[in-house]
Amino acid sequence: MTRHEETPVMTTAQQPLPSGFGAASTARDVVEGVDLTGRVAVVTGGYSGIGLETSRVLRAAGARVVVPARDPERARAALKGLDGVEVERMDLIDPVSVDAFAARFLASGRPLHILVNSAGIMATPLTRDARGHEAQFATNHLGHFRLTARLWPALVAAHGARVVAVSSRGIRFSPVVFDDLHFERRPYEPFLAYGQSKTANALFAVELDRRGRAHGVRAFAVHPGTIVDTGLAKHVSAEALRAAGAVDDEGRVVIDPARQLKTVQQGAATGVWCATSPRLDGLGGVYCENCDISPLVAPETQADWYATAELPGVLPYAVDPEAAARLWAVSEELTA
Structure with missing residues (x-):
């Protein structure tokens, strides 16, 4: 991906539309009436959890879906x-594997209309990739950064593409700590690393949209909600899940969309909405949740936002354009 010319651009306000959908809407709800025939989508993590539901719904709406999988x-x-869904080998943490997948896709000559970067890991023990990068940052952010860059010609060729970066309310755990991205000097905390990677996902959408809009490529970051039964929380203790209210005392999953505790179908909805909704034509570079653009968390409401999941919103540091540009430059260096 080449550096975008420094031209004045309008940014989308971080302000709800409203969309007409809500926390309990499902992916099938938001795509109803949308015809994706002739469109091509790539969904990382598209064979489990909300990624699997995303693949199903995009295919049901007519898109050809490619699922890269480790x-x-x-x-x-x-x-x-699921006829019309292709599976290709790819490991996000392995640059050679990412490059090989992208090369195969580009060789097919197809444009790429929708890229959903849904795969990820959460709160893992300290692990590093072959380059020494902390694994959550390397997988959740750098792998998707590299993939998007390699697929750039196909995104431009779509003449109207959308990239969806699956972030999380986990942004609350940490901004991007530029002076120690890989926990080489500070103590490693699994959720700090997860939060940093999810903030990176949100910032990635901000800068990708700035660079891509002149080429018809728009980007969105999404918080899907808390969906316990996807395998993503396998490193989180039962005690921590109970304390968060995500499971009850008997270990049963709690579903309460108003508190962001969602089914897989509800969790996939915001990403599918961002990927397909006509309401978002001409918009981008924003963080979304509950099938709408999130408001900024104001300083006077931050304490309440941290204390409850019922208040929507995105922390300013997760959509800060200066931090987004800095992260982009660092990511280019790290992915060479």
Whole structure:
């Protein structure tokens, strides 16, 4: 991806539309009436959790869906019966694998209309990739940064593409700590690393949209909600899930969309809405939740926002254009 010319651009206000949908809306609700025939989508993590539901719904709306997977056999088993969904090998933490997948896609000559960067890991023990990068940052951010850059020609060729970066309310745990991205000097805390990677996802959408809008490429970051039964929380203790109200005392999953505790179908909704909604034509570079653009969390409401999941909103540091530009430059260096 080449550096975008420094031309004045309008940014989308971080302000609800409103969309007409809400926290309880499902992915099928938001795509109703949208025809994706002839469109091509790539969905990372598209064979489990909200990624699988995203693949199903985009395909049902007519899109051809490509699912890159570290474990292609597992992916094919999960996607069995979904005609029009392709599985390709790719491991986000391995640059050679990302490049090979992108090269195969570009060789097919197809434009890429929708890229949903949904795959991710959460709160893992300290692990580093082959380059020494902390694994959550390397997987959740750098892998998707590299993938998007390599697929750039196909996104431009779509003449109207959308990129969806799956972020999280986990942004609350940490901004991007530029002077120690990989926990080389500070103590490693799994949720600090997760929060940093999710803030990076949100900032990535801000800068990608700035660079891409002149080429018809728009980007969005989304908070899908808390969806416990996807496998993402496998490193989180049962005690922590109970304390968060995500499961009850018997270990049963709690569903309460008003508190961001959602089903997989509800969790996939905001990403699908960002990928397909005509209401977002001409918009981009914003963080979304509950199938709408999120408001900024004001200083006077931050304490309440941190204390409850019922208040929507995005912290200013997660959509700060200066931090987004800095992260982009650092990411280019790290991915070479």
